Amino acid sequence: MSERPVVSENILELTSLTKRFGGLLAVDNVSLHIKRGEVFALIGPNGAGKTTLFNNVTGLFQPTSGRVVFDGRDITGSKPHEVARLGIARTFQNIRLFSYMSCLDNVRVGRHVRMHAKLWDSLFKLPSERHEEERVTQEAMDLLRFVGIAQQANQYARNLPYGQQRRLEIARALATDPKLLLLDEPAAGFTPQEKVELMALVGKILERGVTVFLIEHDMKVVMGISQRIVVLDHGEKIAEGAPDEVRKDARVIEAYLGKSA
Amino acid sequence: MALLQRRRMRDRDAMIYGVLLILALAFPATVLYATGSSALISQAGHAGTFVLLAIGLNVVVGFAGLLDLGYAAFFAIGAYTYALFASSQLDSSPLHHSFHLPFWLMIFVGMFVAAAAGVILGFPTLRLRGDYLAIVTLGFGEIVPQLSYNLPQWTGGINAIGGIDSPSLPAWITGPWAGANNIAIIRPDVCPVLGSSTKFAPCFSFGFDPIAFYVLIVIMIIGAVILVGNLHRSRLGRAWMAIREDEVAAAAMGINTVTTKLLAFAIGASFSGFAGAYYGASFGLVSPDQFLFLVSVTVLVMVVLGGMGSIAGVIVGALVIYFVLNSILPQLPSTVESLANTFGLNSLNVQNGDWPGLAQETQRVSFLVYGLILVLMMLLRPQGIFPSRVREQELKHAAVQEDEAAVEAAHAG
Numbered sequence: 001m002s003e004r005p006v007v008s009e010n011i012l013e014l015t016s017l018t019k020r021f022g023g024l025l026a027v028d029n030v031s032l033h034i035k036r037g038e039v040f041a042l043i044g045p046n047g048a049g050k051t052t053l054f055n056n057v058t059g060l061f062q063p064t065s066g067r068v069v070f071d072g073r074d075i076t077g078s079k080p081h082e083v084a085r086l087g088i089a090r091t092f093q094n095i096r097l098f099s100y101m102s103c104l105d106n107v108r109v110g111r112h113v114r115m116h117a118k119l120w121d122s123l124f125k126l127p128s129e130r131h132e133e134e135r136v137t138q139e140a141m142d143l144l145r146f147v148g149i150a151q152q153a154n155q156y157a158r159n160l161p162y163g164q165q166r167r168l169e170i171a172r173a174l175a176t177d178p179k180l181l182l183l184d185e186p187a188a189g190f191t192p193q194e195k196v197e198l199m200a201l202v203g204k205i206l207e208r209g210v211t212v213f214l215i216e217h218d219m220k221v222v223m224g225i226s227q228r229i230v231v232l233d234h235g236e237k238i239a240e241g242a243p244d245e246v247r248k249d250a251r252v253i254e255a256y257l258g259k260s261a
Numbered sequence: 262m263a264l265l266q267r268r269r270m271r272d273r274d275a276m277i278y279g280v281l282l283i284l285a286l287a288f289p290a291t292v293l294y295a296t297g298s299s300a301l302i303s304q305a306g307h308a309g310t311f312v313l314l315a316i317g318l319n320v321v322v323g324f325a326g327l328l329d330l331g332y333a334a335f336f337a338i339g340a341y342t343y344a345l346f347a348s349s350q351l352d353s354s355p356l357h358h359s360f361h362l363p364f365w366l367m368i369f370v371g372m373f374v375a376a377a378a379g380v381i382l383g384f385p386t387l388r389l390r391g392d393y394l395a396i397v398t399l400g401f402g403e404i405v406p407q408l409s410y411n412l413p414q415w416t417g418g419i420n421a422i423g424g425i426d427s428p429s430l431p432a433w434i435t436g437p438w439a440g441a442n443n444i445a446i447i448r449p450d451v452c453p454v455l456g457s458s459t460k461f462a463p464c465f466s467f468g469f470d471p472i473a474f475y476v477l478i479v480i481m482i483i484g485a486v487i488l489v490g491n492l493h494r495s496r497l498g499r500a501w502m503a504i505r506e507d508e509v510a511a512a513a514m515g516i517n518t519v520t521t522k523l524l525a526f527a528i529g530a531s532f533s534g535f536a537g538a539y540y541g542a543s544f545g546l547v548s549p550d551q552f553l554f555l556v557s558v559t560v561l562v563m564v565v566l567g568g569m570g571s572i573a574g575v576i577v578g579a580l581v582i583y584f585v586l587n588s589i590l591p592q593l594p595s596t597v598e599s600l601a602n603t604f605g606l607n608s609l610n611v612q613n614g615d616w617p618g619l620a621q622e623t624q625r626v627s628f629l630v631y632g633l634i635l636v637l638m639m640l641l642r643p644q645g646i647f648p649s650r651v652r653e654q655e656l657k658h659a660a661v662q663e664d665e666a667a668v669e670a671a672h673a674g
């Protein structure tokens with residue numbers, strides 16, 4: 001593999017992305033770009049199409065039309081595992097851990113894509129495989145420590161308290177060595193204290209050189225950590241900009257107030 | 262707590278393996294001493310085939326969570342691969358030329374042919390979601406015996422392939438125990454030197470000696486346990502578990518779910534093919550009715566009942582079910598008859614009008630009894646005899662407490 005020159009300062013570019021479910025335009029002609037090293041937030045009322053947009057980026061859904069360019073490479077229509085290999089990791093709105101695997105194993109699964117052991121290496125436990133396993137176990141423990149749940153390494157994921165499950169999902173995603181991390185409502189159901197801790201964690205993730213693309217409902221969290229925001233409503237992008245600008249945008253206020261009224 | 266549990270599991274498995282190994286070593290001598298015949302040893306060799314099958318199917322069903330209902334088809338493929346190329350069968354085929362390739366080569370060929378069949382079958386199927394695999398394997402399991410029924414010019418059809426070659430080893434392997442009848446038979450007359458039809462070298466032949474086959478299957482099972490255990494605790498083993506737990510999340514972690522599942526399926530098939538080649542050699546006869554749906558179901562029952570996902574568990578499960586099927590059930594009629602006699606119910610044993618006699622009647626309902634035994638066992642131990650940690654937890658939903666000590670150990674181990 002030859003090292004490709006950095007083509008642009010954008011890590012992710014979506015061009016006219018559209019996803020249609022039958023008669024429903026879940027994502028409607030959305031274009032946006034995310035710069036390297038920023039925290040970019042996607043907000044919008046329930047059912048606006050935020051998760052669907054994530055699913056189109058990560059290959060879970062095939063876009064109806066439009067383009068997804070990641071790190072200078074067109075990944076439109078790629079398979080989820082290919083997208084992960086290229087460097088996009090994600091968490092899920094409704095946590096999807098490997099329930100009956102230990103926390104350590106959950107994170108080691110995240111490391112899978114950066115491991116090299118082939119069938120024969122594992123079958124005969126060759127020294128290279130053994131070393132890789134040792135190394136990966138260390139790295140996984142480091143990540144558990146990074147998100148603050150190292151004590152739970154040997155617990156089944158399903159036995160963790162809710163907040164720690166969210167952290168474990170982040171650790172597992174980070175284990176894939178992503179360039180871009182998609183977090184789908186990471187603070188949902190959190191106490192104010194937990195939200196503060198999460199914001200600190202996102203800061204630490206940025207320091208690792210990972211760009212963060214975030215869906216979040218809690219405005220305090222969004223305003224607190226993101227540099228730029230895109231607002232989605234009924235699949236359409238209705239606003240984009242810095243937190244302060246977006247907050248004052250008339251269409252945004254209407255979308256949110258209209259919903260609660 | 263979790264750590265303790267894991268240790269307990271490991272100790273338990275080590276104990277099972279230890280007990281099994283001692284039993285396996287003591288078995289031939291004990292049987293020869295007690296019964297003076299090697300019939301039971303030969304049966305044990307046959308049971309070992311099923312142990313091997315159960316270990317293989319456990320990779321597919323227990324590790325990767327794929328339901329394979331046609332596992333016997335791969336068993337058949339392995340057996341026929343060996344039978345065709347290690348007998349005179351192909352003389353009477355359109356080829357008019359037979360092969361007598363060595364067992365030690367063909368057992369691996371059988372394995373690869375079965376694995377290839379697994380890939381060909383799995384590739385289109387495993388990309389589909391859900392239970393398609395169960396249906397397709399079910400169909401495949403029916404097709405393979407049908408093919409061998411309906412291609413008599415190749416497979417001998419219902420007449421089976423007989424006179425299958427026994428494995429042989431070069432003389433230097435036989436060692437100091439050569440000539441000792443209970444280990445091996447030296448038969449200088451059966452091993453032609455390669456490329457010469459007149460010169461013969463002394464060699465160690467399996468002949469019809471069940472002990473040689475018994476030793477072979479025990480070695481093969483030990484090898485299988487080690488290799489499958491290695492896989493279980495590896496990158497690939499974790500990927501299988503992840504797919505079983507949540508396929509979408511596994512894919513999002515960069516696991517190619519199709520090829521990973523395919524690998525589980527093919528590895529399972531290769532075990533079946535391997536066992537099939539051994540079976541062909543040890544039994545000396547291969548016919549389509551040895552590979553019917555019942556065989557697939559039996560192996561599946563062994564896996565589920567032994568404890569899905571637990572290697573030690575499925576070995577015990579295979580032995581228990583084999584024992585029930587081949588020892589308890591066949592003896593049931595005579596046992597019931599003599600029981601009736603002891604209790605003074607002799608009249609029950611006499612045929613009378615529609616009543617065929619107790620023994621006959623028991624014979625009739627023996628599969629009902631088998632079903633009842635299975636139901637009872639599943640009611641008593643739904644997680645299997647020796648379940649994996651996961652299965653046990655899934656069924657118990659035990660609340661596991663936190664354990665600070667776990668960190669240190671996870672670090673150390």
Ligand SMILES: Nc1ncnc2c1ncn2[C@@H]1O[C@H](COP(=O)(O)OP(=O)(O)OP(=O)(O)O)[C@@H](O)[C@H]1O
Nearest residue numbers: 021024026044045046047048049050051052053093
């Ligand atoms: N697989 C699917 N098939 C059909 N419709 C879908 C599918 N996934 C999502 N939708 C629909 O697309 C629309 C957008 O859903 P989406 O989950 O993306 O919203 P969201 O912005 O993430 O909402 P929330 O804040 O509640 O998570 C909804 O109307 C939803 O019902």
Ligand SMILES: [Mg+2]
Nearest residue numbers: 050051052093
């Ligand atoms: Mg959503």
